[in-house]
Amino acid sequence: MKRSDREKELSRRMITRRALGLGALQLAVTGTLLWRLRDMQLEQADAFRLLAEENRINLRLLPPTRGLIHDRNGVLLAGNEQNYRVVMTRDDAGDIDLVLARLSRLIALDDAAIARAREDMLRNRPFVPVTVAERLSWEEISRVATNAPALPGVTPEMGLSRLYPLKADFAHVVGYVGPVSERDLQREETPDPVLMIPRFQIGKSGVEREAESLLRGKAGSQRVEVNSVGRVMRELDRVEGEPGENLHLTIDARLQNYALERLAGQSAAAVVIDIPTGDVLAAASAPSYDANLFVRGISSKDYNGLLENDYRPLVNKCVQGMYPPGSTFKMVTALAALEAAETDGLERVFCPGHMDVSGNRFHCWKRSGHGRVDLETALAESCDVYFYEMSQRCGIDRINAMSERLGLGIRYDLPMTSVASGLNPSREWKKRARDADWRIGDTVNVSIGQGYVLTTPLQLAVMTARLASNRAVLPRLLRDPLERAVPQATSLDLRPEWLAMIRRGMSNVVNDRRGTAYSSRVVDPTMVMAGKTGTSQVFRITQAERDSGIRRQEDLPWNRRNHALFVNYAPLDNPQVAVAVIVEHGGGGSSAAAPIGRDILLAALNEGRPPLAAYPTSQRNRISAEQDLLEERLRDLGSYRVSRA
Template identity: 90%
Template sequence: MKRTDRDKEQSRRVITRRALGLGALQLAVTGTLLWRLRDMQLEQADAFRLLAEENRINLRLLPPTRGPIHDRNGVLLAGNEQNYRVVMTRDDAGDIDLVLDRLQRLIGLEDEMVERAREDMLRNRPFVPVTVAERLSWEEISRVAANAPALPGVTPEMGLSRAYPLMADMAHVVGYVGPVSDRDLAREESPDPVLMIPRFQIGKSGVEREVEARLRGKAGSQRVEVNSVGRVMRELDRIEGEPGETLHLTIDARLQNYALERLAGQSAAAVVIDIPTGDILASASAPSYDANMFVRGISRTNYNALLENDFRPLVNKCVQGMYPPGSTFKMVTALAALDAAETDGRERVYCPGHMDVSGNRFHCWKRSGHGQMDLVSALSESCDVYFYEMSQRCGIDRINAMAERLGLGERYDLPMTSVASGLNPSREWKTRTRDAAWRIGDTVNVSIGQGYVLTTPLQLAIMTARLASNRAVLPRLLRDPLERAIPQAASLDLRPEWLEMVRRGMVQTVNDRRGTAYSSRVVEPTMAMAGKTGTSQVFRITQAERDAGIRRQEDLPWNRRNHALFVNYAPIDNPRVAVAVIVEHGGGGSTAAAPIGRDILLAALNEGRPPLGAYPTSQRNRINAEQEALKDRLRDLGSFRVSRA
């Protein structure tokens, strides 16, 4: 059928409209593409350039150099040593099992190390470098570098690792560092990004932990160019971090070393305080351990050996150990009675060897009795009955207040781990914790440092420093090497005549023939000391044990024997140093603790070495043999001295 001109015209108009619509659509699409291309090339060029750069440039955190720790004379206690290590990035390694297997065969890694590295890589983001092995030898790190093409994602590095040159000497004071744990991160409100670096080390105990923020420093950053397999091609930019602060402790490393060696073979502790300043000159807890073991990764065998040791080497007995103070507490009871005006100190109390209180018999350590005792003789001969009587007169409230005044029951603010407050018992304390009323027998027990009262060696050293100075001496462990003078501690406002009697009792304890520590006297007048022995009961010998023939402490198992204590200060006329010693289960304070306290005090007064002339003539041959044997174990600290503070 032939189409008419009208039909043709209508068809042409339809085709034209469609062509125009399609053309408009094509123009719109083309315009949109052109606009988008322009936007990407011009407006968003910087953003896409950055994305491209990030595909070939890595930004890495540079761990800061940890600040060193020195003693008061510039001896290095904690520093940093070179550490060759191998790190691996999961993103760049590809098959991490294959690469780890090659690396293990190349440098002989233990299976445990390989498994730990694998876990670290899977736990962290794929682009975070993970330390696979450290403390490698130069030969081992060279083999890794030479085989780099077969080890994608593996990078040999040289860094720094913490080291403790004095090993066990400062473990309880300085502490040690270790890898950041989930528990460490949980303690941080806003964790420092550097803590996210796998195996980054932070303080775990001691000064290292308590002053972590100052020692850590601030991280730096590094931009490096990498190739398609993640191999570092070149460094583009580096911003160095800020090293940690250099710290100076009040500890005298020579005295610390002497004290630890003098305590060797015992489960014991000794604290030395500089009386005018409160500086802790030594804080020795025996036995100790090598802190380097924890930094380098302690084995399960070695760690279990430390945990299972009956002498508890991991515990800092100086500030964590809490012990009944025994007769070293009697100065507190004496001053409480004087403060309450219940005695003038010259009054005599008869000691028949026991006292009956509320139907209970309390014995004196001397079962035959001391006879007539005044305050001075009761202290020097350590008569228990005298203090039983004084405690009943003044009461627990006065004793509690005086103990607090002398620094007992207080947790001191020191950069040390788990500083204990001890226990200065009171009526309120017993009601709150035991739901029981205070009894007169409790007061009698406390009067001689038994019963509920507990103290730490640090607190006993502070008490002794306060008795010697009549000032509220406070301990300190950090010092500013540029300081010129330290403000004098506030006065305790104890009446001089009271302190004169108590001090005379402590002087006679050591220097009078009837004193309990006479065998540990010092004959050099410029170093003459005052002191007080103490023996705190751990277990009572039962009647059944007595019937079986067990009569003496030596017959008991070691862990059931009494603790031995001794506190002292010197010189008598111008006190400079106070010492507290405790020997766990050592027996008597006069035989086990007093000789150690004397030696450590003489070492403190004589630059770390007791002078032989300070000992009684009759003892010098024995003392000389002991000190010669000890001298072979003492350190020569000259090589550890970095700079004089």
């Protein structure tokens, strides 16, 4: 049927509209594709280029250089040494077992080292380099580099490792570093990415741990191009990290070295404080250990040897060890009684050798008694009964307050591990800790540094510095080498006449023939010292033991003998240095601790070997022989040598 012209016109119009719609749609699609192509080629070019380059470019963290630690005179205590090592990246290695087997034929890798490296690689992300071996020789690292084509993913590197040149001298103060553990990561709210580097080392104890944020620094980064087998072809970019901050301690390496060797053979500790500044000049805890062992990976045999040693070499006795202060506490009791106006210090108290309190008999160390004694005599001869009497008059509340005023029972803010606060007992403490009321017998025991009271050698040194200066001396371990002056400590506001009596009593301890430490006196008038001996009971000798003939400390096993203590300061008229010494289970303070305290004090005042002229004439031959032997041991150990004065 023939269509009309009108029908033909309508059909033509319909086809035109469809063609136009289809053309528009095609144009829209083509335009969208062109716009997307432009966007990908121009706007997103960098992003796609990065995705492509990730196939051949690796981004690695560069460990920062750890800050150095020096003593007050610039002697290096903790440094860094070159360390040749081999790292391996799982993503580039392919068959890690095969590569490790090849590597073990080039360098010494035992089964344990291979297993540890494999575990590290499987535990971390595949592109993270893992240290397989370190502290390699130049020959070993050269063999690895020469055989690089057969070791995909393996890269020889030169890094830095921690080194403690003075070995055992500063193990307890400076501490040591070790690999990051899960516990270390849990302690940080937002772990630093550098901590994720396998075997990255951080501070584990001492200043290394407490000042970790200062010493660590900030990591850098490195972009390297690798080939198809993971071999590094070239370095594309490097951003150096920020090295850690260098620290200066207040400690004198020479004095620390001398003090530690003077304590050799004992389980003991000594702390030396510069009275005007509060600087800790020495903090020696014996026996010590070589901190380098922990950096390099201590063996089970060596570690168990340290753990099982009865002398506890891993414990920093200067700040962690808590001991009854014994008679070194008597100055606290005396000042509490003076401030309470319960005595004028001149009053004489009769000592028959004991005192009966609430049905209990408390003995004086001198069973025959001291007769009538005043404060100065009681300190010089260490009469217990005098202080029993004073404590009953002033009470525990005043003793507690005076003890705190003199620096006991306080945890000092020093960058050392596990600084203890000791125990300054009070009524409230006993009720809270023991759920019991305070008794008068408790006060009597505390008055002579026994019972509940516990102190650290650091606290005893602070107490001595405060008694010598009448100022609230605060110990410090870090110093600014550029600082001009240290602010003077605030006054304790103790009446000068009270302190004068205390100081005369402490002077008589070592300078009066009847003093308990007269044999440890200093005869050089420019270095005359004052001090106080102390003996703290560890175990009580039972009546049965006395009946069986055990009466002396020497008859008891070592770990049941009394602790020996001694505190001292000098010069007498212008105090500069305070010292506290404790010898665990040493017996008597006058025989075991006082000679050590004198020697260390003289070494501190003379910045070297104690001068022979400072000792009584009758002792000089013996002292000279002892000092020669000590210096010979220092040379044999290769330690920082004490120079002759």
